[in-house]
Amino acid sequence: MRKLDDAYIGCGLLWLAFGMAFGIWMGVAMQLNFSNSHAHANLLGFVSSILFGLILRAYPSMRESRLALPQFVVYQLGAVLLVIGKMQIDAGGEPTLAKIGALIILLGALGMLCLFALRRNAPVRLEGRAGRPA
Numbered sequence: 001m002r003k004l005d006d007a008y009i010g011c012g013l014l015w016l017a018f019g020m021a022f023g024i025w026m027g028v029a030m031q032l033n034f035s036n037s038h039a040h041a042n043l044l045g046f047v048s049s050i051l052f053g054l055i056l057r058a059y060p061s062m063r064e065s066r067l068a069l070p071q072f073v074v075y076q077l078g079a080v081l082l083v084i085g086k087m088q089i090d091a092g093g094e095p096t097l098a099k100i101g102a103l104i105i106l107l108g109a110l111g112m113l114c115l116f117a118l119r120r121n122a123p124v125r126l127e128g129r130a131g132r133p134a
Contacts, residue, residue, distance in 0.1 A: 002063065002064075004068050004069065004072055005054070005057040007053075007072060008049050008050070008052045008053030008072065009053035011045075011049045011076055012048075012049030012050035012053060013046075013050075015041060015045030015046040015049055015079070016045075016046040018041060019041045022034070022037075022038055033090050034087060034090045034091075035090075036089070036090055037083055037086035037090050040082060040083050040086050044082065044083070045079050045083065048075075048079075049075075049076070049079075052072075052075070052112055055112070055116065056068070059119070059120045061119050061120065061121070061122035062116065062119045062120060064119070064122075065115055065119045067114065067115055067119075068115060070111070071111030071112055071114075072108075074104060074111060075105060075108025075109065075111065075112070076108075077104055077108075078101050078103075078104030078105030078106070078108050079101070079105055079108075081097055081098075081101030081104060082097075082098055082101030082102050082104075082105050083101070084101070085097030085098025085100070085101045085102075086098050
């Protein structure tokens with residue numbers, strides 16, 4: 001997927017907006033018990049998504065892999081589930097969803113590692129203006 005780097009950066013910016021709004025709510029409502037889930041949203045959502053997008057931009061052959069799109073979906077799904085699970089824990093609930101999300105996001109991170117290890121030096125397919133091979 002040619003624009004997967006943009007998708008990662010866009011998701012990262014959405015995570016940033018969520019993290020900031022969540023942090024503001026925490027402060028206003030004095031719900032500081034949610035600081036763990038707030039940190040996970042910012043680090044695993046915002047920071048990692050932006051970094052993954054920049055890595056894909058620096059190594060264009062990685063985003064052409066058939067693994068790239070599933071890796072993106074798995075990582076973002078894992079991040080959402082983990083953050084929601086952390087919010088449940090911070091509210092006094094059970095850790096089941098956080099455990100599931102943690103395993104899924106780990107698979108996403110391992111997918112990025114595989115992409116980097118296998119595709120970072122692969123030749124990039126050039127395309128002309130109309131999207132056809134040059």
